[in-house]
Amino acid sequence: MGKLIVQGGTPLEGTVAISGAKNAALALLAASFLSRGEVILENIPAITDVNVMLDIAKEMGGEGEWIGPNALRLNLPDTISCKTPYKLAKKLRASNLLLGPLVSRFGWAEVALPGGDNIGTRPMDLHIKGLSAMGASLTVEHGYICGGAQGSKRLQGAKIYLDFPSVGATKNIVMAAALARGQTLIENCAKEPEIVDLANFINAMGGKIRGAGTDLIRVEGVEQLEGTAYSIIPDRVEAGTYMIAAAATRGRVRVTNVIPTHLHGVTAKLREMGVQIEEDDDSIVVDGRGELNAVDIKTLPYPGFPTDMQSQAMALLTTVPGTSMIVENVYENRLRVVDELQRMGAQIKIEGRTAIIDGVASLSSAQVKASDLRAGAALLIAGMTADGETEVCGLYHIDRGYEKLEEKLTALGAKIRRIE
Numbered sequence: 450m451g452k453l454i455v456q457g458g459t460p461l462e463g464t465v466a467i468s469g470a471k472n473a474a475l476a477l478l479a480a481s482f483l484s485r486g487e488v489i490l491e492n493i494p495a496i497t498d499v500n501v502m503l504d505i506a507k508e509m510g511g512e513g514e515w516i517g518p519n520a521l522r523l524n525l526p527d528t529i530s531c532k533t534p535y536k537l538a539k540k541l542r543a544s545n546l547l548l549g550p551l552v553s554r555f556g557w558a559e560v561a562l563p564g565g566d567n568i569g570t571r572p573m574d575l576h577i578k579g580l581s582a583m584g585a586s587l588t589v590e591h592g593y594i595c596g597g598a599q600g601s602k603r604l605q606g607a608k609i610y611l612d613f614p615s616v617g618a619t620k621n622i623v624m625a626a627a628l629a630r631g632q633t634l635i636e637n638c639a640k641e642p643e644i645v646d647l648a649n650f651i652n653a654m655g656g657k658i659r660g661a662g663t664d665l666i667r668v669e670g671v672e673q674l675e676g677t678a679y680s681i682i683p684d685r686v687e688a689g690t691y692m693i694a695a696a697a698t699r700g701r702v703r704v705t706n707v708i709p710t711h712l713h714g715v716t717a718k719l720r721e722m723g724v725q726i727e728e729d730d731d732s733i734v735v736d737g738r739g740e741l742n743a744v745d746i747k748t749l750p751y752p753g754f755p756t757d758m759q760s761q762a763m764a765l766l767t768t769v770p771g772t773s774m775i776v777e778n779v780y781e782n783r784l785r786v787v788d789e790l791q792r793m794g795a796q797i798k799i800e801g802r803t804a805i806i807d808g809v810a811s812l813s814s815a816q817v818k819a820s821d822l823r824a825g826a827a828l829l830i831a832g833m834t835a836d837g838e839t840e841v842c843g844l845y846h847i848d849r850g851y852e853k854l855e856e857k858l859t860a861l862g863a864k865i866r867r868i869e
Contacts, residue, residue, distance in 0.1 A: 453841045453855060455832030456864035457814065460700030460738070463861045465691050467706045468494040468852040469519065470684040472543075473643040476620050477650050477681060478502045479546035481523045482511075483554050483627055484654050486676025488523045493681065494852040495519060497845070501541045508534045524676075532559035535592065539563070545617060548576060548594060549625035552585050556602030560594045575611055575618035580625050582607040583633065606631030606670055614639040614664070614750045620647055626668035627656045633668040640664060641751040642711045646682045653677040685711040686757045686823075687851060688733070692716075693758070694830045694858070696724045696737030697765040702861060705732045714754045718744055718762070722769065743771030743808060748778050760786045760827035767795040768834055769808040777802045786824035789817040793831055793839070811836055819843035822850040829854070833863055 469492035478499070481488040493499060495518065503513045503521065510529035516522045531551050538544040538561035551558035562573070573594060577587050583604040587596035598604050606629050611618060619639040624647070626633035638644070640662055648661035654677045657669035688707045695702035696719060709716070709728045716726050716733065721744050725736035743766065748756040756779035766773040767790055777783045784804055787797050792815045796807040814837030819825030825847035832839030841847075844867070847854060855865045 451844045451867060451869040453829065453844060454866050454868060455829060455839045455841060457833055457835035457837065457839060459833070459862050459864055460698045461695050461702050461833070461858070461861040461863060462700050464703040464705060465857050465861060467683045467688045467691070467704060469681045470643060470646070471496060471498060471686070471850045473646045473681045474499055475502055475543035476546055476643060476647045477679065478506065478523070479543070479550055480624050480647060480651055482525050482547060482550035483624060483651070483674045484525065484676050485673050488676050489516070489678040490521045490523070491519065491678065491680040493519050493521050494684065496852050497849045498541055498543065501537055502543065505533055505537045505544060505547070508537065531555050531557045533561050535561040545573060545576065546620055546624070549580065549621035552580060552597050553604055553625040553628040557597035558594070562589070562592050562594065575613065575615045576621045579609045579611070579618055579622035579635070580604070582609050583625060583629055604629035606633040608634045608636070610636045611638055616641050616644065619644055619666070623647060623658065623666060623668060624651070626670060627651050627658070627674065629668070629670040631670055633670070635666040635668070637664055638666050639750060642682055642685060642708070650679050653679050683707050686755065688712060689715040689755070689758045690761050690826050692719065692733065692735045693761045693765050694833065695735040696722070696741070697768070697830050697834050699737050701734070701736045701738060703732055703734045707731060707733055709733055714752055715758055718746055718754060741769045743769055743773040745774045747776040750779070756780055756783060757823055759783050760823040761830055763787070763797070763804060763806065764790065764827040764830040766806045767797070767809060767812060767831065771808055773806045773808070775804045775806065785820045786827050789824070789828055790831055792817055793835055813837065814839040816840040816842065819846040822846045826851065829858070
């Protein structure tokens with residue numbers, strides 16, 4: 450599995466360029482199954498999750514290959530299998546995003562119940578509810594969601610209200626509706642930038658989607674979608690991770706290739722903490738060299754503070770004077786990182802879904818293990834602030850979602866080396 454050895458105590462300084470968004474890339478790879486022509490995706494991060502999704506497409510009978518460091522070519526013919534391979538799907542939560550495209554274009558799907566990070570309950574009920582409203586008949590049996598469109602093999606537009614603004618369900622329903630007959634209205638849907646990117650991509654293939662980024666999306670179904678070339682948005686979670694790392698190490702870092710409006714939830718909390726932030730059109734400068742103060746954070750759906758940034762924020766707050774509080778409102782298992790931070794001397798108390806953090810002067814080095822992707826990033830941040838040498842195990846999680854993480858951190862002055 451390997452590990453990263455982190456020597457703490459060096460403030461980060463310099464400039465770092467952000468890669469394409471993991472969560473957008475995986476959704477667009479799934480949406481490529483809707484296209485009858487060749488799709489070229491650019492600004493794709495070369496990470497494990499993307500390669501797993503590419504392998505799924507190829508094992509199902511599609512054609513896919515890297516055509517550059519961050520570009521993919523895909524072609525999904527009419528003859529592909531509609532069954533996702535379990536051995537790959539169990540590695541990747543986003544494999545569930547193939548449900549909507551397969552049912553919508555091919556009329557049938559057998560999608561293995563997915564794996565991925567164990568950060569809490571992420572049921573498929575809203576996905577199934579949305580597709581069922583459009584005429585799909587779906588059952589869950591033997592570890593698969595099975596079924597398809599009834600009658601004409603084409604889904605019908607419908608009015609769908611989501612009980613919770615689920616990002617995954619919103620993506621699946623939007624993709625399913627893209628080829629459905631008539632108009633689909635999705636109410637109380639997720640508003641994340643990755644939803645907007647997905648809609649823009651489908652529209653570039655000939656789709657008719659309006660309202661992405663609001664809580665009401667209208668999709669007018671079309672007969673078919675054609676190939677296109679498309680460049681995905683920057684990764685706001687990767688950007689936020691480097692911003693928090695700069696503040697945690699009391700350094701100064703310019704983060705480039707970002708869309709600052711996508712990060713307002715993070716920048717607002719950093720400013721409240723006393724971090725100096727300067728924004729440009731496509732860059733953010735983070736200066737954490739001043740005095741920092743405790744804050745309270747509640748994770749919420751976008752545009753609130755993202756759950757994907759909660760673990761990293763906790764690592765930062767462990768060395769901020771005073772008492773801070775984090776309330777995790779999205780995934781109950783996000784607080785599993787607390788045990789590992791406590792091994793490094795963090796003073797954190799858990800009450801239900803709330804973490805109460807009393808800042809300490811400094812953390813101490815230890816051997817720790819990542820339990821999920823964002824916990825891995827948090828432990829690296831903690832290691833960069835700690836006295837001595839910290840070993841971070843569980844690199845599989847980190848490699849799933851961060852492109853060249855230790856290489857980029859090393860360029861900013863961090864002392865990190867990988868041991869395979």
